Amino acid sequence: MRYYYCICFCLIINVAIAQSTPGEFFPEKFPAATIYLDDNSLMQGTIMKISDKVLTLSAYAADTSKTKTFFEIDIPHIRKIHIKTDVALSMAGGAVIAGLVGYGLGYITYSDKNSISEEDNKDRQKLRGAIGALITAVPGAFIGMITGLFRKQNFTINGDNERMKKLKRALR
Secondary structure, three states: OHHHHHHHHHHHHHHHHHHOOOOOEOOOOOOEEEEEEOOOOEEEEEEEEEOOOEEEEEEEOOOOOOOEEEEEEEHHHEEEEEEEOOHHHHHHHHHHHHHHHHHHHHHHHOOOOOOOOHHHHHHHHHHHHHHHHHHHHHHHHHHHHHHHHHOEEEEEOOOOHHHHHHHHHHOO
């Protein structure tokens, strides 16, 4: 049994070393991007990997619209990269922030002096806070969706590896 654990441990270490090849970067989430090249052409797709010399992009082939292929683009030929933001993440962020604000406003603004006991007041205060959170979460998600649709991160590369390092830091 010890040999089994030893072999598994060695395999895990081997895989970890193989994946951490120096100079290669794999983003956690593969972002959708528009890449502008030196010859005034552009490519749209998903960034899969960035190495010291090449950016690997998964995009639809020009001849067919159903087949995705991998394109390796040399970094010296890249002029600009526009990365689209995640709309679902923006919606969730907007809903959470607006929900917290709505809960706080509903909780603070409740006052009822005619209640039977103090516990009833606290329960109703929490209920009003929860209703405020539900009411404000929907517009917050809508605002987050609009923000996510129109916000893009722009990176001017101009073939410079130092500027690609900024892109790698932004994708972590």
